[in-house]
Each structure stands twice: as structure tokens, then as C-alpha cells.
Amino acid sequence: MNDATRWWRTYRAARARPRGRAPESVGPPPRTAWHLARRGLLRAAFVSATVAFTAAALARIPGATPYGEPAGAPGPEPDEGATFDEMHAGHRIQGLPLRAGRAEVAVFVDGRQLDVMRRADGSYLSSVDHYESYATAREAARAAAAELGAARLAAVPVHGSHQEGAGRGVHA
């Protein structure tokens, strides 16, 4: 392995993406009428999942500086479009902010993690839809659900786990 690649992999390994299981089901897919009222309950249900994320999320905090919110055009508030649980295009999509302040978010489609990345302008893109971006994680999740159609996400997200050994993006 050459120096450039070694340096790159070491760097990426130190900041592997948080990953984990989708939150346990909190009942039938939400209907709009009670979706907001349920939000508190949903967050409580997310707590157990959050524990799983915390170690990975904390690991990437030191030295990480938010970048890319252009002056005068701040990105969405961390929670706006990041906490959701709804049916879209036949798929259940769920979003969970990983920690306040940076709008990091874990997104699941039918209980499987959808890799979500951010652009410098604060917008979101997903592993399903890599060549355009959306204002919020929820919009990116909806677009991915629509694009998936009858398909299901792979059990292991394809991104970011190269350093973690085998099984990366390979069908289980």
C-alpha cells in the first residue's frame, strides 16, 4: 500500500460512520394525525438505539469541526427533518439525530441503515441517490424510498466500513 492510501485509510478509520440497528418498532406506521403527538414517545424509543450509536458517534467528535455551512445560508436546524418515522412509497423510513448541534443523523429504511452523507451546502445525499442532494435527511430518505421501489437495502451499508473488515456491502 502506498503512503497516500495508508494515510487516507488511517484517517477514515479514525472516523468510521456510526452504525447500528434501527429502533425497535413502536407500533403501526404513523398516521399524520397522531404523528406529532407520538414524537415524544418515538424519541423515548430511540434512546436504546442511541446507546448503540454513542460510542461510534463520540469517537468522531474530537477535533471534528463543522464545515460547510455557507455564511448567510445556514443549513436546517439539527432536528428539522432529522427525526421522523413514516411510510413513504411503500417503505418505512425513520430518522434519528445522533447528537445535537451538527445535524448528524442515522436513517433507516425498513429497519436497515441508509447511508446518508452531507454536502458543503448542508444538503443531504444517500447511497441510493448519489448524484443529487436534498435539503433535509427526511427528503433524502423519501427520495431513496421512492427509488428503491420493490427492492430492499442491503443488510450492511456499503459505505465507510472498509476498515472494519469483511462483509462490507456484500450481501449477507
Place this chain on the structure above:
Amino acid sequence: MAYTRKNQRDLTSAERKAFVNAVLELKRSGAYDEFVRTHIEFYVPDGDDGLRVAHMTPSFLPWHRQFLLEFERALQKVNSRVTVPYWDWTRDSSPASSLWSDDFMGGNGRRGDLQVTTGPFAYAHGRWNLAVDVTEARFLTRDLGRPKEPIALPTAADVSRALADPVYDTAPWDSTSRSGFRNRLEGWTTGLSGSARFRMHNRVHRWVGGVMLGGASVNDPVFWLHHAYIDSLWDRWQAAHPRSARYLPGTPPPDGDPQHGRIAALHEPMPPWNVAPAALLDHTGIYRYA
């Protein structure tokens, strides 16, 4: 002696067959899936900190040039006469193009699951199984032109507009760069909605749809033909602007610059090959475009 990359529409039937067979052999040996993995691994968006060399970055063009060269070398180990053809999507802009015929890329995905069922890369033919993919589906998918919400391929006029920009790339050297040939060609926009968001390179990925839209886009062999054309447009830009810097930035952004350590300047090596953009500015000793 330099070899030639041809427009796919000009390939003979034997050349089409040789290309397809070499690709299928790389798939059989497992080498193809390594290219899929490499592309996934190096897709680092500009909202991440850390070095990004493949997308949303000045080295979008040289990184993909080297990626194509690596692929072509692998093909040539199978058959020394094979080169990567290019797809001029300004001319062959329809699902009816011979590009999508049964002896070459195969056709559109069927409605419903978007599965490609014709041609050498149809799953049912047993030689094209997506081992590395974003979804569970093991078959190739396409949604040419996105019939539900139709989108057109970039036109010759779109290409001309990108080529007219005399500057290779501009700060902040990412997907928000408002001018410069690199982002005009890569095609990132900010603040637009609907189909206007998709430009040039990005729009072609959207037009093909299916796996070409996702992180594992290399799973569709048309990826290489698309990127060979993008690579040829970089040639055309150089020829049109002989007095412009062929690559920017020439020196790394200084300490304190938001892009410090995050992009490859002219002489900085790009992983995974340890090759600097400067080494990729002139390929005429290796190949040329016909």
C-alpha cells in the same frame, strides 16, 4: 504506441463482443467487484472533513482518468486489443440507441423492479451478479430517461457552455464552486429544484437510473463509457484553452483555509494509486480519442 478509445457507435461487431467478453471475464475473476468497491470507498462528499479525491473536488477528472486507466489495464490483461469505448450522450441520447442493444450494454430495466433482462449483463444469463451493492437485489437495474418524471440527457449546447469556461476550477473547490470547468462538468448545483438540479455528469447518472444513480454505480458497465466521454471532454477543454492552467489549485490551500488537507493540489498524490494530478494532464503517450 498509443491506443485508441473509440466512440461506442463506431465499434465493429467484433470489437463490441471483445469488450463485453473482457468485462465479463473481470467479473468472473472478481476483479470487477474491486473496482466497484474502490469507487464506493472513495466517494467522500464535501460535507465530510478529510481528504476527498474522487467527487466534489478538483481531482474529480484526474482521479477518474486514473480509475479508467486501471480498468483498461485490467481489460487488456484479458485481451490486449480491448480499450474502453466512450458514450457521447449528446448524440446517442435515446433508449433506442445501439448502445443499449443485446450484443452490448443490454436494454432498459423492465417496469416494476427495473431489472435489466436483455443483453450480456442480464442476471438470468448468469454472468452478472451484483456482489457489492446498495440494495439486496443482485440484478442490474436501469430506468432510462426516468419515464415517470422524464429527464433528458445533457445536450451539445450544455457541453459547449461547460467547455467555454476558461478556468479549470475555482474556490471553494467543492460542489458549491459556482464556476470553473470542473464543477460545470461534474454538475453540482445549489438551491435548484426539480430536474434543473441535475447537470452534465450527474444528470447522465440520473438519466440511466437504477444502480447508476447510487454509490455502486460502477456495477453498470456503462459507467466506464460515460466516464470515458467525460475524460474526453477534459481533452477538449485543454485544447480550447491552451493558455489556461491545466489544473487548479497549483499549490495546496494554506493552513487555515477550510480546504486545507482536503483536496489534492497539482502535485499531491491521490489515493489509492499515489498518482498526482500533474502526472495525468497528458495521456497522449498512452491513449487518444477517436
